[in-house]
Amino acid sequence: MATHRPARREDLAGLPVDVAPTLLGALLETTLPDGPAGIGGDVTVRITEVEAYHGRGSGEVADPGSHARMGPTARNATMWGEAGHLYVYLSHGIHSCVNVVCGPAGRGDGILLRAGEIVEGADVARRRREAKGVARTDRDLARGPGRLGDAIGLRHALHDGIDAVTGEPREGAVARLHLRAEPLADIATGPRVGVAGIAGTAAYPWRFWIPGDPTVSAFRPGRGAV
Numbered sequence: 001m002a003t004h005r006p007a008r009r010e011d012l013a014g015l016p017v018d019v020a021p022t023l024l025g026a027l028l029e030t031t032l033p034d035g036p037a038g039i040g041g042d043v044t045v046r047i048t049e050v051e052a053y054h055g056r057g058s059g060e061v062a063d064p065g066s067h068a069r070m071g072p073t074a075r076n077a078t079m080w081g082e083a084g085h086l087y088v089y090l091s092h093g094i095h096s097c098v099n100v101v102c103g104p105a106g107r108g109d110g111i112l113l114r115a116g117e118i119v120e121g122a123d124v125a126r127r128r129r130e131a132k133g134v135a136r137t138d139r140d141l142a143r144g145p146g147r148l149g150d151a152i153g154l155r156h157a158l159h160d161g162i163d164a165v166t167g168e169p170r171e172g173a174v175a176r177l178h179l180r181a182e183p184l185a186d187i188a189t190g191p192r193v194g195v196a197g198i199a200g201t202a203a204y205p206w207r208f209w210i211p212g213d214p215t216v217s218a219f220r221p222g223r224g225a226v
Contacts, residue, residue, distance in 0.1 A: 004178040007165055011179055012083035012102040015059050016052035019102045020111045021187050021208045023050050025180045028098075028113070028164065029120075032153040033172040039131060041124035043152050045116035045142050049209040049216045051192045053099075055079065055108025065192060065199030068108025077161075079108045084165035086175060088149070090156040095146030098154055100164065100177065114193065114207070116142040117215045118151055125151035144217045186211060193219055200225030 004027055012019055026047045034040035054063035056071055063069060067076045067089070078087040079101055087099040087110050103109030118125045118141045125141045128150050142148040149155075154162065154173065162170040164177040188211045191202050198204070200222035209216045 003181055005181055007084060007177040007179045009083050009165055012100065012165075013104065014102065016054055016102055016109045016111050017059070017206055019100075020050045020052040020206070021189075022179060022183045023047050023100065023111060023113075024187055024208060024210050025184045027119070027178040028116075028152065029174075029176045029178070030152045030154060031174045035172065037155050037158050037171065037173070038153055039124060039128050041121055041127075041153075043121035043125050044119050045113075045148060045152055046119045047113055047116045048213045049113075049115035049207070051112040051114055052206040052208070053110050053112065055103065055110070058103060058107050058109050063199065063204070064197060065195040065204065066108070066110075068110070072108070076108065079110050081105055081161070082163075083109075084163060084177070086154065086159070086162050086164050088154050088156045088160040088162070091146060096149040096154060096156045096159075097145040098149050098152070112145055113148055114145050115209070115215050115217045116148055117213070118142055124153075128153060139214050143215050184210065190219070191221070191225070193217065194222045195225060196222040197224045 029044045032040045053066040055068040083102045085101045098113045099110040142151040164175040167176045192207045
């Protein structure tokens, strides 16, 4: 891990659009026990695709695609806390998706982990995916936010709020984020995936990915995004 170092809160204190590119190539490690939450084990994902979402009052333009756009709710409460915690939410009632909280507390900023490469624990990640009746190639184990959540084992609402800076356990799970010592220079940017309306257009080029990486998910526009 000579190319990486543990993430600090100050690394994540900026605007999501500024912090998001620094997560490309970062490593997120999770350790989970066997139990009701699912299959235990250690998995490390190298992050290859992210999306920035601004909270209420962040930056120069409002973000109509953010979960925090209307203010704090029971669902998005973690987004309003300290940077470095993970906001784990349920998508379509099925998938647990993982976000890194950033910015100052009280603003609701976050970065969705859209895709990654499983670099350690692929056997564990595959068993978790197969438990849902889906077997994928190694490329597809964490290709897309729902698959990534499955692969690393974090679950809404059990692990929502877990601290990836201190590594403090939550319900037996541990998560640790390691950033690249030198951020990647070659990155791509474009509209966010599947976001409705103007928030999913080129007016918000807040999706960032590693060009040419096979684990990056395919783009699809959201409803009414033109």
